[in-house]
Amino acid sequence: MLHLSAKRLATVLFFFAATGAHAQNATKENAPYSRYGIGEIKEGGNMLLRGLGGASAAYASSTAVNTENPASYAFLQFTTYEAGVEASYRSIRTNNDKYSTGTLALSYLTIGIPVGKNFGLALGLKPQSRVYYHIADTALAPGIGNTVHEYIGEGGLNYAFAGLAGKYKGLSFGLNFGYSFGSINATSRLSNIDTTAALNSEFQRQNSIGGLLWKGGAQYEAKLNEKLNLRLGATVQLEQQLNATRNDYRMLFRYGADGSRINDSSFASGNVSGKVVLPLSYTAGAQLDGIRWNVNASFTATQWGNYRSFDMPDSLASQTWTVRAGAEFTPDPLDLRHYFQRVTYRIGFNYGTDYVQLRGEEMNYYSVAAGISFPFRRTADRIHTVFEYGQRGTLNNGLIKESFFRFGLGISLNDRWFIKRKYD
Numbered sequence: 001m002l003h004l005s006a007k008r009l010a011t012v013l014f015f016f017a018a019t020g021a022h023a024q025n026a027t028k029e030n031a032p033y034s035r036y037g038i039g040e041i042k043e044g045g046n047m048l049l050r051g052l053g054g055a056s057a058a059y060a061s062s063t064a065v066n067t068e069n070p071a072s073y074a075f076l077q078f079t080t081y082e083a084g085v086e087a088s089y090r091s092i093r094t095n096n097d098k099y100s101t102g103t104l105a106l107s108y109l110t111i112g113i114p115v116g117k118n119f120g121l122a123l124g125l126k127p128q129s130r131v132y133y134h135i136a137d138t139a140l141a142p143g144i145g146n147t148v149h150e151y152i153g154e155g156g157l158n159y160a161f162a163g164l165a166g167k168y169k170g171l172s173f174g175l176n177f178g179y180s181f182g183s184i185n186a187t188s189r190l191s192n193i194d195t196t197a198a199l200n201s202e203f204q205r206q207n208s209i210g211g212l213l214w215k216g217g218a219q220y221e222a223k224l225n226e227k228l229n230l231r232l233g234a235t236v237q238l239e240q241q242l243n244a245t246r247n248d249y250r251m252l253f254r255y256g257a258d259g260s261r262i263n264d265s266s267f268a269s270g271n272v273s274g275k276v277v278l279p280l281s282y283t284a285g286a287q288l289d290g291i292r293w294n295v296n297a298s299f300t301a302t303q304w305g306n307y308r309s310f311d312m313p314d315s316l317a318s319q320t321w322t323v324r325a326g327a328e329f330t331p332d333p334l335d336l337r338h339y340f341q342r343v344t345y346r347i348g349f350n351y352g353t354d355y356v357q358l359r360g361e362e363m364n365y366y367s368v369a370a371g372i373s374f375p376f377r378r379t380a381d382r383i384h385t386v387f388e389y390g391q392r393g394t395l396n397n398g399l400i401k402e403s404f405f406r407f408g409l410g411i412s413l414n415d416r417w418f419i420k421r422k423y424d
Contacts, residue, residue, distance in 0.1 A: 028132045028154070029090055029103035032400050033393065036315050036356045037307060038276070039131035039156050039184065044068055046108060047084050047384035047410030051371020052326025053348025055296035057285030058233030060172075060219060063380040063414045065112035065122055067163065069217040069235050069283075070174030073112060073120030074167035078380065080112040084410035091403045095395055105130070107408065118167040122176075130156040131184050138193075145194035152189070157182040157209060170221040180242055180278075181210040191255075199264055204249040207309070209276055211242030229289040233298075236282045239306060246272040246310060274310035279303040285324075295327040296348075304355045315358050322352030326369070336378050346371040346386075354392060358399060365392040367404075384410040 034040040045068050049056045056068035062077035084107035091100045110124040135151045161178025184207045192198035217235040224230055247270040253263045285298025305318030326348025335341035347370050354363040367390025373382045386408040393401040 029088060030101040030134055032133045032135055033356045034131045035133050035153055039129035041129050042127045046082055047386045047408045050408055051346030051348055051369050051386040052296050053324045053350045053369055055285060055298045055324040055326045057283045057298040058231045058287035059296055064412055065110045067110055067124055069233050070163040070176045071165050071172040071217040071219040073122050073163055073165035073174055074118055074172040076112050076114040076120040078414035080412055080414050082110040082412045084108050084408060086406055086408045088404060088406040093401045120165050122163040125160045128157040128159045128180055145192055148191045148193055150189040152187040155182060155184040172219045174217045177214045180213040183208045199252045199254055202251045206247045208245045209242050213240055227291055231287045234284045239280045240278050242276045244274045244276045277308040279306040293329045297325040299323055316355050317357040320353045320355045322350055324350040342375045344373040359397040361394055361396050361399060363394050366390055380414045382412050
């Protein structure tokens with residue numbers, strides 16, 4: 001007789017729904033650079049991997065799901081449910097001003113399932129990018145008066161996927177195949193602030209995006225000696241096209257004496273079909289495993305110069321690169337008598353070039369991370385925490401520099417879905 005346990009899945013869903021209720025009411029985080037490309041690209045790994053600086057190409061575990069390299073699913077030994085949320089605080093500086101903003105957001109929901117001895121699969125949903133910005137510029141226009149030019153955007157992309165991996169001896173291959181979907185809306189508004197009699201203008205562009213997206217991965221594991229293993233990993237996401245539909249709206253309006261908006265005239269052009277081209281991206285890395293520790297490093301390159309939206313490029317770098325490295329240590333993972341012997345500690349960092357490039361300035365970014373995983377019960381179940389600090393952008397040429405602090409909270413529960421009952 002087979003027994004299916006759903007208690008742990010219910011726990012994850014409750015955790016996800018409870019934090020999601022708070023996230024829906026959180027203030028949106030103003031991220032000016034999310035105006036470009038597909039927005040601010042979100043970290044795809046779980047909280048465990050973020051504590052390693054995102055060095056995920058060669059990472060594999062029997063009790064954690066590494067969705068960044070689908071080849072890792074072949075190493076799963078337990079059905080694993082994972083969910084995570086992230087709170088962030090961002091400080092934005094210009095040469096003349098500084099302000100802060102923050103938000104709470106969902107990070108991922110994943111299920112990893114071992115299938116037989118050398119196969120594994122995963123199902124997941126996670127944000128791929130996020131767009132939210134509100135920028136205002138006040139200027140004196142000759143013959144018009146004092147004006148405010150506002151740029152407002154919101155939206156982003158999400159990724160729902162299924163992955164499968166198989167292993168033969170030390171070599172494993174895997175594939176994530178799924179659907180990338182979402183919308184990106186942008187508004188540009190010019191208003192006269194000297195009089196309510198003037199006509200103001202507004203332009204809105206709404207892009208709905210959806211299409212198939214896949215990513216392949218491979219890992220190779222070699223035993224160096226009785227206490228040391230080496231694992232190599234690589235992933236590739238080829239250049240792919242997503243379907244898109246565009247709607248444009250142009251409006252003239254004025255403000256009433258009480259501040260209410262009065263529309264004057266409008267024009268719309270809708271349902272224009274096009275493509276969003278996501279570029280080639282590849283990653284390679286290595287992991288060195290001891291009995292109680294491991295160290296990871298990876299390198300990623302992406303050809304953002306090939307990005308197109310409705311056949312148009314954007315203010316993006318031709319190619320970006322990122323170096324990531326991290327380490328984790330567990331004093332004694334088998335010690336069931338002393339709690340803190342089973343706690344896992346992580347540190348990590350990443351450094352690279354930003355994919356946004358403005359006014360001829362190549363911008364770098366970096367972040368450092370520290371994470372702790374707390375076991376509960378006498379099982380492999382974990383609560384994962386991670387603290388990240390980083391910077392992005394530059395003050396050169398009148399641009400913006402961002403400093404951010406993020407706190408991530410994740411949960412992973414491990415179970416055997418099917419258990420054969422034994423009778424004496």
